Amino acid sequence: MKLKSEQALELDESHVTVGQSFCDDPKMTMRNVDVFYSDKQAIYDVNIDIAKNEVIAMIGPSGCGKSTFLRTLNRMNDTVEGCRVDGQICMDGQDLYSPKLDVVELRARVGMVFQKPNPFPKSIRDNVTYGPKIHGLADTRVDLDEILEKSLRKAGLWEEVKDRLDQPGTGLSGGQQQRLCIARAIAVSPEVILMDEPCSALDPIATAKIEELIKELSQNFTIAIVTHSMQQAARVSHRTAYFHLGKLIEVNPTEQVFTMPKHQLTEAYITGRFG
Amino acid sequence: MKLKSEQALELDESHVTVGQSFCDDPKMTMRNVDVFYSDKQAIYDVNIDIAKNEVIAMIGPSGCGKSTFLRTLNRMNDTVEGCRVDGQICMDGQDLYSPKLDVVELRARVGMVFQKPNPFPKSIRDNVTYGPKIHGLADTRVDLDEILEKSLRKAGLWEEVKDRLDQPGTGLSGGQQQRLCIARAIAVSPEVILMDEPCSALDPIATAKIEELIKELSQNFTIAIVTHSMQQAARVSHRTAYFHLGKLIEVNPTEQVFTMPKHQLTEAYITGRFG
Amino acid sequence: MAKMSFENHITKQFDEELEEIRTRLMEMGGKVEEQLQNAILAISDANSQLAEQVILADQSIDAMEVDIDEACILIIARRQPAASDLRLVMMVTKAVNDLERIGDEARKIANHAIILSEENESSVGYPEVRHIATSVTNLLAHALDAFARFDSDAAIRTIEEDQQVDLDYKTALREVATYMMEDPRSISRAINILWVLRSLERIGDHAKNLCEQIVFVVKGKDIRHC
Amino acid sequence: MAKMSFENHITKQFDEELEEIRTRLMEMGGKVEEQLQNAILAISDANSQLAEQVILADQSIDAMEVDIDEACILIIARRQPAASDLRLVMMVTKAVNDLERIGDEARKIANHAIILSEENESSVGYPEVRHIATSVTNLLAHALDAFARFDSDAAIRTIEEDQQVDLDYKTALREVATYMMEDPRSISRAINILWVLRSLERIGDHAKNLCEQIVFVVKGKDIRHC
Amino acid sequence: MQATHLLSLLIVLGSFSFYVSRGRSLALANPLGGIRNLHSLPSYYGLHAALWCTLPATFLLAIWLIFDEIVINAMVMTDLSPELIPSGNASYNLILNKVANIANGILPRESQPSGLLDAADNMLSLNVVSQWSITLLIITLAMFGLAWSSHKLKPDFRARPAVERVMQNLLLACACVAIFTTLGIVFSVLFESIQFFRSVPIYDFVFGLEWSPQTAIREDQVGSSGSFGAIPLFVGTLLVSAVAMFIAVPIGLMSAIYLAEYADSKVRTYAKPALEVLAGIPTVVYGFFAALTVAPFLRDLGASVGLTISSESALAAGGVMGIMIIPFISSLADDVITAVPQSMRDGSLAMGATQSETIRKVVIPAALPGIVGGIMLAISRAIGETMIVVMAAGMAAKLTANPLESVTTVTVQIVTLLTGDQEFDSPKTLAAFALGLMLFTVTLLLNIFALHIVKKYREQYE
Amino acid sequence: MSDSKTLIKIQHSLTQRNRAEARFHWYGRIAILIGLMAVALLFIDIVGKGHGAFRATYINLDIRYDADLIGIDNLSDTEQLSAGNWQALPKTALRERFPDVSSRRDKRRLNNLLSNGAGFDLKDRLLASPRLLGKTESVWVLADDDIDTYYKSWLDGNAYEARLTGQQIQWIGELHEQGSIKLKFNSNLFNRGDSREPEQAGIRGAAVGSFLTLVMTLMLSFPIGVCAAIYLEEFAPKNRWTDFIEVNINNLAAVPSIIFGLLGLAIFINFFHVPRSVPIVGGLVLTLMTLPTIIITSRAAIKSVPPSIREAALGVGASRYQMVLHHVLPLALPGMLTGAIIGMAQALGETAPLLMIGMVAFIVDIPNGFSDPATVLPVQIFLWADSPERAFVEKTSAAIMVLLSFLIAMNTTAVWLRRRLERRW
Ligand SMILES: Nc1ncnc2c1ncn2[C@@H]1O[C@H](COP(=O)(O)OP(=O)(O)OP(=O)(O)O)[C@@H](O)[C@H]1O
Numbered sequence A, B: 001m002k003l004k005s006e007q008a009l010e011l012d013e014s015h016v017t018v019g020q021s022f023c024d025d026p027k028m029t030m031r032n033v034d035v036f037y038s039d040k041q042a043i044y045d046v047n048i049d050i051a052k053n054e055v056i057a058m059i060g061p062s063g064c065g066k067s068t069f070l071r072t073l074n075r076m077n078d079t080v081e082g083c084r085v086d087g088q089i090c091m092d093g094q095d096l097y098s099p100k101l102d103v104v105e106l107r108a109r110v111g112m113v114f115q116k117p118n119p120f121p122k123s124i125r126d127n128v129t130y131g132p133k134i135h136g137l138a139d140t141r142v143d144l145d146e147i148l149e150k151s152l153r154k155a156g157l158w159e160e161v162k163d164r165l166d167q168p169g170t171g172l173s174g175g176q177q178q179r180l181c182i183a184r185a186i187a188v189s190p191e192v193i194l195m196d197e198p199c200s201a202l203d204p205i206a207t208a209k210i211e212e213l214i215k216e217l218s219q220n221f222t223i224a225i226v227t228h229s230m231q232q233a234a235r236v237s238h239r240t241a242y243f244h245l246g247k248l249i250e251v252n253p254t255e256q257v258f259t260m261p262k263h264q265l266t267e268a269y270i271t272g273r274f275g
Numbered sequence C, D: 001m002a003k004m005s006f007e008n009h010i011t012k013q014f015d016e017e018l019e020e021i022r023t024r025l026m027e028m029g030g031k032v033e034e035q036l037q038n039a040i041l042a043i044s045d046a047n048s049q050l051a052e053q054v055i056l057a058d059q060s061i062d063a064m065e066v067d068i069d070e071a072c073i074l075i076i077a078r079r080q081p082a083a084s085d086l087r088l089v090m091m092v093t094k095a096v097n098d099l100e101r102i103g104d105e106a107r108k109i110a111n112h113a114i115i116l117s118e119e120n121e122s123s124v125g126y127p128e129v130r131h132i133a134t135s136v137t138n139l140l141a142h143a144l145d146a147f148a149r150f151d152s153d154a155a156i157r158t159i160e161e162d163q164q165v166d167l168d169y170k171t172a173l174r175e176v177a178t179y180m181m182e183d184p185r186s187i188s189r190a191i192n193i194l195w196v197l198r199s200l201e202r203i204g205d206h207a208k209n210l211c212e213q214i215v216f217v218v219k220g221k222d223i224r225h226c
Numbered sequence E: 001m002q003a004t005h006l007l008s009l010l011i012v013l014g015s016f017s018f019y020v021s022r023g024r025s026l027a028l029a030n031p032l033g034g035i036r037n038l039h040s041l042p043s044y045y046g047l048h049a050a051l052w053c054t055l056p057a058t059f060l061l062a063i064w065l066i067f068d069e070i071v072i073n074a075m076v077m078t079d080l081s082p083e084l085i086p087s088g089n090a091s092y093n094l095i096l097n098k099v100a101n102i103a104n105g106i107l108p109r110e111s112q113p114s115g116l117l118d119a120a121d122n123m124l125s126l127n128v129v130s131q132w133s134i135t136l137l138i139i140t141l142a143m144f145g146l147a148w149s150s151h152k153l154k155p156d157f158r159a160r161p162a163v164e165r166v167m168q169n170l171l172l173a174c175a176c177v178a179i180f181t182t183l184g185i186v187f188s189v190l191f192e193s194i195q196f197f198r199s200v201p202i203y204d205f206v207f208g209l210e211w212s213p214q215t216a217i218r219e220d221q222v223g224s225s226g227s228f229g230a231i232p233l234f235v236g237t238l239l240v241s242a243v244a245m246f247i248a249v250p251i252g253l254m255s256a257i258y259l260a261e262y263a264d265s266k267v268r269t270y271a272k273p274a275l276e277v278l279a280g281i282p283t284v285v286y287g288f289f290a291a292l293t294v295a296p297f298l299r300d301l302g303a304s305v306g307l308t309i310s311s312e313s314a315l316a317a318g319g320v321m322g323i324m325i326i327p328f329i330s331s332l333a334d335d336v337i338t339a340v341p342q343s344m345r346d347g348s349l350a351m352g353a354t355q356s357e358t359i360r361k362v363v364i365p366a367a368l369p370g371i372v373g374g375i376m377l378a379i380s381r382a383i384g385e386t387m388i389v390v391m392a393a394g395m396a397a398k399l400t401a402n403p404l405e406s407v408t409t410v411t412v413q414i415v416t417l418l419t420g421d422q423e424f425d426s427p428k429t430l431a432a433f434a435l436g437l438m439l440f441t442v443t444l445l446l447n448i449f450a451l452h453i454v455k456k457y458r459e460q461y462e
Numbered sequence F: 001m002s003d004s005k006t007l008i009k010i011q012h013s014l015t016q017r018n019r020a021e022a023r024f025h026w027y028g029r030i031a032i033l034i035g036l037m038a039v040a041l042l043f044i045d046i047v048g049k050g051h052g053a054f055r056a057t058y059i060n061l062d063i064r065y066d067a068d069l070i071g072i073d074n075l076s077d078t079e080q081l082s083a084g085n086w087q088a089l090p091k092t093a094l095r096e097r098f099p100d101v102s103s104r105r106d107k108r109r110l111n112n113l114l115s116n117g118a119g120f121d122l123k124d125r126l127l128a129s130p131r132l133l134g135k136t137e138s139v140w141v142l143a144d145d146d147i148d149t150y151y152k153s154w155l156d157g158n159a160y161e162a163r164l165t166g167q168q169i170q171w172i173g174e175l176h177e178q179g180s181i182k183l184k185f186n187s188n189l190f191n192r193g194d195s196r197e198p199e200q201a202g203i204r205g206a207a208v209g210s211f212l213t214l215v216m217t218l219m220l221s222f223p224i225g226v227c228a229a230i231y232l233e234e235f236a237p238k239n240r241w242t243d244f245i246e247v248n249i250n251n252l253a254a255v256p257s258i259i260f261g262l263l264g265l266a267i268f269i270n271f272f273h274v275p276r277s278v279p280i281v282g283g284l285v286l287t288l289m290t291l292p293t294i295i296i297t298s299r300a301a302i303k304s305v306p307p308s309i310r311e312a313a314l315g316v317g318a319s320r321y322q323m324v325l326h327h328v329l330p331l332a333l334p335g336m337l338t339g340a341i342i343g344m345a346q347a348l349g350e351t352a353p354l355l356m357i358g359m360v361a362f363i364v365d366i367p368n369g370f371s372d373p374a375t376v377l378p379v380q381i382f383l384w385a386d387s388p389e390r391a392f393v394e395k396t397s398a399a400i401m402v403l404l405s406f407l408i409a410m411n412t413t414a415v416w417l418r419r420r421l422e423r424r425w
C-alpha cells in the first residue's frame, strides 16, 4: 500500500508544471527559462506568471534553485560570475534581458530584500532616503522627508524609530533592521518586491511581524518570497510554487498546496517524506 | 475577556518554577543556580533535576539563557571570560564547581554537541577516536577500532561511512557531520549529552534524522537539548523546561507543556503571543 | 482561569483567523438555534410552511459545517496552533459536527411537523413536546452562551441541566406510550411525537457535547463520558 | 491515487505515530463492530446477559475515543502534519466520534434488548430488526474495511449501500407502526423495536460518515451533504 | 665544554628522561588495567621528567653564560698588579681586551709585560675551571630534576596540568619579547639622545633651521658650534613623503577599488600578485632605480623643458617611494574594502544604484576609517623609509618646499652619521640617536593612531 | 505601485549616471595600469642594465707556466706561493701576443687589458693540476672591467670608449678578429666575494652572509613568534597587560626599520660588545624586526581557526594545550609558515638596519660561520651602487636580479602555500 512505486517520487525527463502557473493579468511572466552557473544548470525550463498584487511563495528543498529563480527577476544574478539566463522573462510585457533594458531602472522597479538584514552603516534616515536620492526622486528636502515617513510607516517601523532617525540603522534589532530594509526597498516605489528568505535570520517574534507586514504590503505590491519554512509560505502567500532540483513542479493556490497538493513530489515535501 | 491583565504576562519578583522540576533519581541537580557574565546576570535562581536517561528540552525566547544554562552543566562556560556560576550543580551528588573537580574529566563525562556541526578537519576515524585517545580509553588499536565502530553505529552513521573512514569528516553532508559529532561525543562514553540547538544549522531532512537519533540515544544516555523549535522539543523530549529572561518558568512533561501548559508565560510563548 | 482570550498573537492574522472561526461557529450556533425554534414553532403551530423553510435552511448549516471545518484545517496547516489555540481549533471542528447534528435534528422535527400538521388536530403529546422543547432550547442557548464567553463554569452548569432534560424525556416517552395504548388511533401521530421527543433529546445531548468541548478548551480536561 | 500510504516519513517516529492512531482506530472499529453484533444477538436471542455485557463494554469504547483524540492532538502539536497526513489526523478525530456514537447506539440496542427480553416472547418486529441489523452490520464492516485499505472507491460504494438501509428502515418503521395499530398490546414492545431500528439506522449513518471521511482523506474532497 | 655542547647534552638527557619516565608510567598502568587508570597519558609523565631534567639546568646555563665572563674578568683584574691598572674606564677596558687577546693567542705573547702574561694565564685557567664546573653543575641539576620527577611519578599524579603550567610560562616569556624590544628601542635611543641634548640644547635641535653636523668634527669646534637644527631634515622628510603620498594614495586607492569591485577574477588573479611584487622589492632596489634611472631621466626631462631639476631631487626619491607604497596602500585598502560585506553591495545594487554609486556612497564610506588608517600607516612608512632617500635624495640639508631640488631626510642623516668612521660620544654620532628618537616618536604616534582606527573599524563587522 | 512619475524621474537621471559610472571605471583601469607599468619599467630597467653582468670578457692567451717567471720552485710551499708574481704569467703571454709593443706606457696599457686578478686565476689552475708547471696552455684569461665594458658596448653597437685609449681599442679589435677575445659565462659573479675590481667582484660572500643571517633570523623569530602568538590568542587573559603587549606588537610592526638598526647598534654592539658585521647580530636585529610580522600573521592564522573547532576539542574533554597542539596549531601552521616566509623575505631585502650594525664593511672573504664578518646581498647592492666604477652598475643590477629572484621565489612559495593549504570554513 505504498505510493505507486519508489520511482514515482522521481522526476520524469519531460516534466510539465502541475497546477495554475498562469494567470490572466500577469505582472511578470517567465517562459522557458533556464539558468546556468557556468556549466551547471540551476533552473530548468520554468514557465510561470506572477499576477499583480499577489504574494507568491517559492518553496523547495535546499539547493533547488529558489534563490536563483528569484534573482533572475531583477537580474541580481548579473553580479554572479558565469551566470547565464535563457528564455524569456518579461515585466509588463517588457523583456528584462533585452540589451536595451537598463538594469538600474529595472532594479528600481523590482526591489529586493535579502536573507540577512543588510542596512547600510548609515543613519536610519540615510538608509531609507538612499534610493530616492540616487534616483533623484525628491526635489526638495521636504519631499525626501515625506518619502522617509511614508516608507517607514508602510514598513510598520515609523512609530519605533521616529525619534531616532539619525541614529545608525545597524543599531536596530534584527527584526527592525529587516523592516528597515523593507522600508528602504519601498522608498523607491517599486512595483515588485522580491524577498529571499527574509525571516531566516530572525527569531519567531520578529518573523511574525515581518509576516504581518508582508500581508499588508501585498495590497500595494506584487511580492515574490522564497522561504524555507513551509508554514511561512502557507501563512503569507496566495500562491505557492514548489521547486525540485531546478524544476518547477507545482504552482497552486496556497491553501490547496498545503492541504491537497496535486503532485506527489509536493506532497512528499510538504509532509516530510524525503530522505 | 483578556488574560487577567496585561501585567499577568510579566514575572513576579520572587518566582517559583511551576511544574515538576524535581525527580526521585536525578542524574544532575541544580540548586539556586545564578549565572553572571561579568555584571550581567544571565540565569536567576534555577532549581531543577535532570533524571537518568531522560531527554529534557530547554525552550524559550532568544537570549533567555538556554545556552548558558546548558553550558554550566559541563563548565563550557569556563571558557567565557567573566562568567561566574553561583549555587550548586551536582552530578551523581558530586559538586561540579568544587575546585577539586577536574573539568577535563567532567567534560568527558558530560559530552556536548554544538549548534553548528564542528567535526575536526581530520579523517572520520580520527574524529571519533580523538576523545578515547586523549583520555587513554584504549590501549590497543583494536580497542580503538571497536570504540570507533560502536560509536558510529550508535550514531546511525556506520553504514554510511564504513567504507570511507579515512576520508575527512568535513567532507560529509551537514547532517552526517552532526551525527559524526554525536558519535565523537559518545565515543568517550559520556553519561550525559548536552546539545545546543543541534539542528538549527541543518535542513529539515537532516533534522528529522537527528531527532530520530536522539530518541534512540535516550535509551542509554541522559540528554539535555536546547532548541529554538518548540515542535522539536515536543517531538524529542520527555520533559520540557521553559526559560524566560533567565528564569526557569515551567518544567513539565512535554505533552502537557504543549497541550496544557501551566504557566501563562509558557502558554503565551507556545502559542506565539509575545511581542 | 475560567475564561480565556484568543487574542494577542504576534501575528494579528492568527488572531483574526481564530476570531473568524469562533464567530462563524457562533453564527452557525445562532442559525441552528433559530432552526430549532422554528421547528418547534412549526410543530406547535402546525405551520408546515415554516417547517419547509427549516428543512430548506438546513443546507446552509451543512455548508457552514464544511466551511468551518476547512478553515480549521487551514489554521492547523498554517499556524501550527499549540496549547489553548490548538484545543480551540480541535474543539471547533468537533463543535460544528454537533451543531450540524442539531440542525439535522431540527430538520427532522420540521419533517415531523409537516406530517403532524397534515394529520388531525389532536393535541396528543404537545404539552410534553413543548415542555422538553423549552428545556432543550434553553440548554442550547446556554451552551452557546458559555461558548461565546468561554465560560467553563456555565458549561458545567449546562451539562447538569441536560440531566434534567433526560429525565423529563423519559417521563414524556412514558406518557406518549400511554396515549398510544389509550387511543390506538393516535398511534401514528404519537410515533411522530416520539421521534420529535427523541430529536429534542439528542439536541440536548449535542448541546451537552458542546459544553464538554468548552470545558476542554478552557481547562484542557477531557470530561466526556465522566 | 485511490489508495495511499502513511509511511516513508523521514521521521520514523512520525510513521509510527500515524500507524498507531490508525491501528487504534481500527481496533476501536473492531470493538464497536463486536458490540453491535453482540447487541443484535442479545435482541434476537433475548440474551439479557450479553446485553449487560455490551453495556459494560461501552465504557472501554468511550475511553478509546478519548485516548485516540488525545493522540491526534499530540500529533498535531508535535508534527505539524500537512496535506494527507493532516487530513488523516483530522479524519481520525472525526471518525472516533462516529465510532463512539455507534458504540452508544449499540449500548442503546442492548438496553432495549434487556427490556425486550423481560417482556413476552412475541416476535413482533424481529424480522425487520434482523433484516436491517444484517445490512447495517455489513455496512459497518465495509466501512471499516474501506478505512483499513484507504479505499475510497469501496467507501463510495458503502455510502450507496447506506441509502438502501435508509429505505429498508422506512419500510420497517411502517411495518412496526402497523403492528402497533393491529395489536395495541404490543405497543410497548413495538416502541422498543422502533428505538432499536432507529439506532440501527443511526449506525448506518455513522458508518456512512466514516466512509465520507475516508473519501476526504484519500481524495481531499469533502463529500458530506452532497 | 662549550655552551652548544652543553645544550646538546641537555637535549640528550631530556630525551632520555622522557623515555624512561614514559616507560615507567606504562609499567605502572599495566597492572592497573590499562592507561585509562593513570591520571594523564604516559607521554605527559615523560614530558614532566624531561622538563624537570632540562629546564632548571638550561636556566642555570644561561645565567652562567651571562655572568661568567664578567666574574672572570673581575677576578683577573683584581689579581692584576696595581701598577698596570690604569685610571679611567676606557683604558680599563683596553687592558682587559689586551689580556683577553693575549689569552686567546691573538696578540703575540712576546714583548708583553709579564703582569699581563700572568693575567692572561690566570684568565685561561679560570676559563677552564669555569667550564668544568658548569658542566658538572648542569649534569647534577639535570639528574636531580629527573630524580624529583621520578619520585612524583604515581598513577594519580597530575602530570598533565603540571606540564601545562610550565608551558604557559614559556609562552608568556615569548610574548614578552615584544615588550623588551620596545624597551630596548626606547632605551637605546633615549640614553644617547639625553647625552646629545646635554651638548646641544633640545630647543636648538627641534627648532634650529640649519643642519651641518660635519662642522662638528673640526677640531676647534668640537661639540660647541656645529649646527644641529633638525627643521630642514623634517621639511625634507615631509617633502619627500608628500610627493610619495601624492602618487601612492590615488593610484593605490583606485587600484584597490578596481581590483576589489570591477576586475573579474581572471584579471584579479594576475594583476593583484603583479602589483604585490612591488611590495616585495627591497627598498635598496628602489633606491638604485631612483638614483640611476629615475633621477637622471627627470633631470634630462627637466633640462629639455628648461627646468633645472637636481640630479638628487626630492621628486625622484618621493616618486619612487610613492611607487613602493602603492601596493601597501592598495592591499590595505583592498582588505578593508573586501571586508565590507557583500550584502551591503547587494543592498545598494538591488536599490538600483550603479556600481560606482555603490562604491562611492556605500562601500567607501563604510571602509573609510580603515582606508584613512591605512594611509596614515603608509605615511609613517614613508617617513621612516631609508634606502631610497639615502641613495636618491642627497645630503644637502636645504630648507625648501620645491620638490625639484635636492633635500635630505632624517633617515639619510642617521645613516650618514652612523656609517662613517664614528667617534663615539661625539655629538655627531649622538645626533643620529636624537634623530632616531624623533623619528621613533613621530612614527609611534602616527602608528598608534592609525592602528587604533584600523582596529576599531575591523571590529565593526566581526 | 510605482507611479509613472517615479519612473520618469528615474529614467531622466539615467544617462548622466551611466556616464559617471563609465568614468569611474576608467579611473580604476588607469590606476592599475600605472601600477603595472611601474613594475614592468622597473624590471625592464634592471634587466636591461644587469643582464650583461652574467657574462664577462675573456682574452685567449697562451700561458707558459714558467716557475722562474713566477718566482717559485716548490708548489707545496705556501709562503712561496703567496709571494709569487703570478700576474707575470698573463702579462708575459699578452706581450708575446703583441710583440711590437715596446714603450713602457704602452706596455702598461697593454697590461691594463687584463684583470688584476688574472694571475691568481692561473695560480688556481696550476695548483689544481701541478703537472702543468713548465708547460704551455691556451687559457681564457679574464679581462679588465673597462675592457669588459667597452667590448660589450662595442658588440652592442654603441661603443663606450671613455676610459680606453685608441691603442687599446685597436688591440681589442685585433684580438676580436683573431677570435681571441670573447664573452663567457661570468662564474666569478657567483663564486667570489666582494672586490675592489669590478670584474673580480662576486656576490657569493653576500649571498652566504644573507643565508647565515636569515637562518639565524628564522631560528629565533619563528619559534618565538609562534609561541607568542599562541599565548596571546589562546591563553592570555584579557587585561591591561596583554593589551599592552598587543599594542606593542602592532606598533613594532610599523616602526621604521632603521630604528631597529639603532637598537642593534646601541644594545648588541655598544652594550653587549658583540662584534660588528657578523650574521649573529644581523640575525638578532632582523629577528626583532620580523618578529611582529610573524606574530601578527601567526595570530591571524590562529584566529582563522574557527572557534567551533576549539569548542569541539574542549567538548570531548581535551585540555587547552591538547586543543592547541592537536587542532589549532596544525590548522594554523600553513598560515604561520606563510607569515614566516613573508617575514624572511622582508628580512632578506632589508638594508637600513644592517648598515647601522656595520654590515657595510668591505669584506672579501666568504663567511664560514655565524661569527665571521659578513655582508648581505642588499647591502652589497647598496655598496656597489655607490661605487664609482661604471662596471659596478651592471654588477649591481645583476645582484638585484639575483636578490629579486630569491624574493620572488619566496613570495611565490608563500602564495602557493597559502593557496594550497588554506582552508575555508
Ligand atoms: N554562484 C554559483 N555558482 C555555481 N553554482 C551555484 C551558484 N549559486 C547557486 N549555485 C547552484 O545552483 C543551485 C541552486 O542554488 P540556489 O541558491 O538557487 O538554491 P536555493 O533553492 O536558494 O537553496 P537554499 O535553500 O539553500 O538557499 C544549487 O545547486 C547551487 O549549488
Ligand SMILES: Nc1ncnc2c1ncn2[C@@H]1O[C@H](COP(=O)(O)OP(=O)(O)OP(=O)(O)O)[C@@H](O)[C@H]1O
Pocket (backbone or CB within 6 Å): B037, B038, B040, B041, B042, B060, B061, B062, B063, B064, B065, B066, B067, B068, B069, B080, B228
Ligand atoms: N559571553 C557573554 N558575555 C556577556 N553576556 C552574554 C554572553 N553570552 C551570553 N550573554 C548574555 O546572556 C544572556 C543569555 O544568553 P544565552 O546565549 O544563554 O541565551 P540563549 O537562550 O541561548 O539565546 P539563543 O536562543 O539566542 O541562543 C543573553 O542576554 C546574552 O546577551
Ligand SMILES: [Mg+2]
Pocket (backbone or CB within 6 Å): A066, A067, A068
Ligand atoms: Mg537560497
Ligand SMILES: [Mg+2]
Pocket (backbone or CB within 6 Å): B066, B067, B068, B196
Ligand atoms: Mg543559545
Ligand SMILES: O=P([O-])([O-])[O-]
Pocket (backbone or CB within 6 Å): C101, C202, D101, D202
Ligand atoms: O448522530 P446522533 O444524533 O445519532 O448521535
